[in-house]
Amino acid sequence: MSSLTRHLVAAIVAATLLFPPHVSPSPARLALVSEIRHWTSREYTRVVIDLEGEARYEANFLGADPVRNLPPRIFIDIQGADLRDEIVRHPREVHNGLLTRVRAGRFRAGVVRVVIDLERESGYRVFDLSDPSRIIVDIDGGSPGTGQGSPIPEPSGKIVVMLDPGHGGKDPGATGPTGLKEKDVVLTIGRMVREKLSRFPDFEVGMTRDTDVFIPLEERTAIANKAGADIFVSLHINASRDRKARGISTYVLSRASDREALELAARENGVTVQKLSEVKFIIDDLSTYGRKKESLKLAKTVNDAIVRNISSRHGPVHDLGLKQAPFYVLVGARMTAVLVETSFISNRSEESRLRSQEYLETIADSVVEAIRYYGENGALARAGM
Ligand SMILES: [Zn+2]
Numbered sequence: 001m002s003s004l005t006r007h008l009v010a011a012i013v014a015a016t017l018l019f020p021p022h023v024s025p026s027p028a029r030l031a032l033v034s035e036i037r038h039w040t041s042r043e044y045t046r047v048v049i050d051l052e053g054e055a056r057y058e059a060n061f062l063g064a065d066p067v068r069n070l071p072p073r074i075f076i077d078i079q080g081a082d083l084r085d086e087i088v089r090h091p092r093e094v095h096n097g098l099l100t101r102v103r104a105g106r107f108r109a110g111v112v113r114v115v116i117d118l119e120r121e122s123g124y125r126v127f128d129l130s131d132p133s134r135i136i137v138d139i140d141g142g143s144p145g146t147g148q149g150s151p152i153p154e155p156s157g158k159i160v161v162m163l164d165p166g167h168g169g170k171d172p173g174a175t176g177p178t179g180l181k182e183k184d185v186v187l188t189i190g191r192m193v194r195e196k197l198s199r200f201p202d203f204e205v206g207m208t209r210d211t212d213v214f215i216p217l218e219e220r221t222a223i224a225n226k227a228g229a230d231i232f233v234s235l236h237i238n239a240s241r242d243r244k245a246r247g248i249s250t251y252v253l254s255r256a257s258d259r260e261a262l263e264l265a266a267r268e269n270g271v272t273v274q275k276l277s278e279v280k281f282i283i284d285d286l287s288t289y290g291r292k293k294e295s296l297k298l299a300k301t302v303n304d305a306i307v308r309n310i311s312s313r314h315g316p317v318h319d320l321g322l323k324q325a326p327f328y329v330l331v332g333a334r335m336t337a338v339l340v341e342t343s344f345i346s347n348r349s350e351e352s353r354l355r356s357q358e359y360l361e362t363i364a365d366s367v368v369e370a371i372r373y374y375g376e377n378g379a380l381a382r383a384g385m
Contacts, residue, residue: 031055031133033083033104033112039222040096043141044334046222047092047102049114051133055081059126059137071100074116074124076135081112098122098141129218129328131271136218138332158204159375161197162229164329165190165207166236166268169214174239174267176351183212185345185354186235192364193233197371217269217328225334231298231371232333236268237354238341246347247318248310250303251339252295253331254324264341265325276326291336296322298374299338305366305373306342313362314353336374340367 031053038047057078064072083104091103100117107113116137124139165186167173173182187210194205206227208220215223224232238249240260256262266276300322310317320341330337342363343350353359 029053030080030082030110031078033078033081033087033114035084036087036092036102036104036114037219038092038094038102039219039226040094040098041226041228042097044225045094045096045098045139046218046225046332047116047137047139048218049076049078049135049137051078051081051135053081054130054133055079057128057135061124063121072118072121074118074126074137074139076114076116076126076137077107078112078114078135080110082106082110083112095119098139125332127331129269129331130275134218136332140334159202159231160204160206160227160229161231161233161371162224162227162335163190163193163205163207164220164224164232164234165209166234166329167214168209168212171214171270174237174345176345176354177243177348178351180345180351180354182237182239182345185237185360187212189235189342189360189364189367192361193235193367196364196368200372202375203371218332220329221332224337225332229335231375232330232335232337233302233367233371234327234329234337234339235367236339236341237343237345238264239267239344239346241346243346243348246344246350247320248303248306248343249320249323249341250299250306251323251325251327251330251341252292252299253327253333253337254292256326257324261323261325265327268339269326269328294336295338298336298370301374302338302340302367302370305370306340306363309362309366309369310359314359 031051033049034052035050036047037050038045055078057076059074059076062073062075064070083106087104091101093101097119100119102114102116104112104114116139120141122139122141124137126135126137128135167183168187171183173186175181190207191210194207197203197205206229208223209215220234251261256265262276263273266273269276303319303322307317307319327339330339343354345351345354
């Protein structure tokens with residue numbers, strides 16, 4: 001292993017921790033590895049190992065072994081687990097220049113080993129999400145020399161924007177007092193933003209979903225990474241047990257800036273606050289992987305634009321400002337990434353605003369304005385990024 005690679009592996013190697021130590025799965029009830037999924041592009045692969053039940057795991061890296069003719073590989077041992085035979089029989093073939101395949105088997109009784117055969121040594125990180133349990137491996141072939149951790153997409157001449165309307169399908173998100181659903185509102189806003197932003201030739205706009213369909217959080221990030229997006233904007237509507245709560249806030253990935261932010265992220269992640277508190281130690285590491293400074297800049301620009309335009313077109317609005325929280329959908333994003341919580345659907349008067357097409361147009365106009373300002377003022381600094 002070259003010293004550069006060793007450094008890279010040491011720097012990027014993930015937490016091999018998983019489920020907290022006090023979770024000891026009963027030996028009688030093995031967690032089943034039910035599926036292995038992946039998304040891939042030339043410089044990036046995300047592998048997701050789906051588990052039915054919780055288990056401990058450990059991830060390790062092995063350099064190439066020329067004597068035994070073995071490639072460099074990442075292996076993950078999952079304790080107290082079994083797997084479907086179909087997965088043993090059919091390794092996932094990838095062959096994208098980063099890795100050849102993902103294979104799995106019963107390493108010994110009660111231990112499943114998942115092996116990722118690499119085509120070349122690359123940075124990688126491993127983390128886990130819960131409810132449902134899954135282990136995620138991001139393999140990054142992007143330019144390690146920049147020290148940025150953020151790879152440079154192919155220069156297409158366009159700024160690629162990935163819009164992510166939250167929730168969808170079986171997941172309605174938050175619901176208002178008169179039944180308005182977050183998933184429908186954010187889809188409408190997303191379509192409006194795409195329509196408006198696509199008029200500008202500098203921008204290429206994609207959406208993680210443009211129908212009422214459920215997409216797991218880790219897949220949304222993978223879609224943006226795979227597309228080589230420069231900007232990722234996840235669209236949400238806030239909610240609170242306190243029916244008086246109202247206002248606009250915009251988030252970047254980090255530890256929670258306050259209790260409300262933690263509770264919000266837990267709800268958006270579909271996990272308990274307790275579960276989310278247990279994983280926060282990996283978030284500092286993961287958030288530095290993305291473009292945090294750039295994300296803060298964009299988040300402030302988006303938030304200011306929404307607040308300014310709503311107050312001039314629709315009347316007073318509460319500015320909750322720029323915040324930070326461990327949103328799963330932002331974890332592993334390789335680009336400038338923000339999450340907007342635009343109004344409270346749980347607040348009667350804000351829910352009624354969200355039913356108005358003009359109000360949603362205002363939000364969409366503001367997101368477009370902010371992305372254009374950010375993109376065109378060199379904040380993206382394509383030349384030097
Ligand atoms: Zn949401």
